[in-house]
Amino acid sequence: MQDTIELNNISHHFNTSEERIELFHDLSHTIRAGETLAIVGPSGAGKSSLLSIAAGLETPASGSVRFIIDGDTVDALALRARSGFIFQQFHLMPELDAIGNLALPLRLKGNRNAFDIAANWLGKVGLKDRARHRPHQLSGGEQQRIAVARAFVSSPRFIFADEPTGNLDARTSESVSNLMFDCAAETGCALVIVTHSKRLALKAQNSLHLEAGRLEAAA
Numbered sequence: 001m002q003d004t005i006e007l008n009n010i011s012h013h014f015n016t017s018e019e020r021i022e023l024f025h026d027l028s029h030t031i032r033a034g035e036t037l038a039i040v041g042p043s044g045a046g047k048s049s050l051l052s053i054a055a056g057l058e059t060p061a062s063g064s065v066r067f068i069i070d071g072d073t074v075d076a077l078a079l080r081a082r083s084g085f086i087f088q089q090f091h092l093m094p095e096l097d098a099i100g101n102l103a104l105p106l107r108l109k110g111n112r113n114a115f116d117i118a119a120n121w122l123g124k125v126g127l128k129d130r131a132r133h134r135p136h137q138l139s140g141g142e143q144q145r146i147a148v149a150r151a152f153v154s155s156p157r158f159i160f161a162d163e164p165t166g167n168l169d170a171r172t173s174e175s176v177s178n179l180m181f182d183c184a185a186e187t188g189c190a191l192v193i194v195t196h197s198k199r200l201a202l203k204a205q206n207s208l209h210l211e212a213g214r215l216e217a218a219a
């Protein structure tokens, strides 16, 4: 698979009424098909902003981002259609049960087998018996397992995860982390994770440290 995200000399800042917040300047990096990458660094360094730019959710103030899927350059919309997202707060639809949440991205794409594929993923994440439970009837760890399955259910090429274990205790974090990495390995999907967890970052093949506007290979 020839899928890459090329960040070329990107800079980003935010203007507030009081100040200009400089995040990074002239930063370049290429994310490759199938790689697992952790982005670490202190709070406020701009990790989530960098993830949003790499995922085509935000545009950098300057520089360019090139998205390549199957060797073709595509726009941000096309990249997003081939991407899955996992957030700290799970973001499941409260009115849908577990299988409904998993089937939703497939149904939105008109997939007639949405519920069969969703049921298969529910089994993969060990929650087959929770198909009819709504998010408020599930533990945080179970909700995040559903969110992980939802991210993978549409056969994405890239998964972007922002603090995916930030709301979980140590034991649940470990099992959700292992699940994410197992799913990525099984599907060949790239996994890009922003995290404060050293333990989680160490599971990734590659690790980048963002601090004071500089992006370097993490020690």
Ligand SMILES: Nc1ncnc2c1ncn2[C@@H]1O[C@H](COP(=O)(O)OP(=O)(O)OP(=O)(O)O)[C@@H](O)[C@H]1O
Binding pocket: 014, 015, 016, 021, 023, 041, 042, 043, 044, 045, 046, 047, 048, 049, 050
């Ligand atoms: N929409 C926005 N408007 C103004 N400032 C913003 C906006 N989004 C983020 N910021 C600021 O930009 C800086 C970087 O934020 P970002 O969330 O990217 O950092 P982070 O490294 O992911 O932090 P954390 O680890 O605490 O989540 C912070 O100072 C934040 O307050």
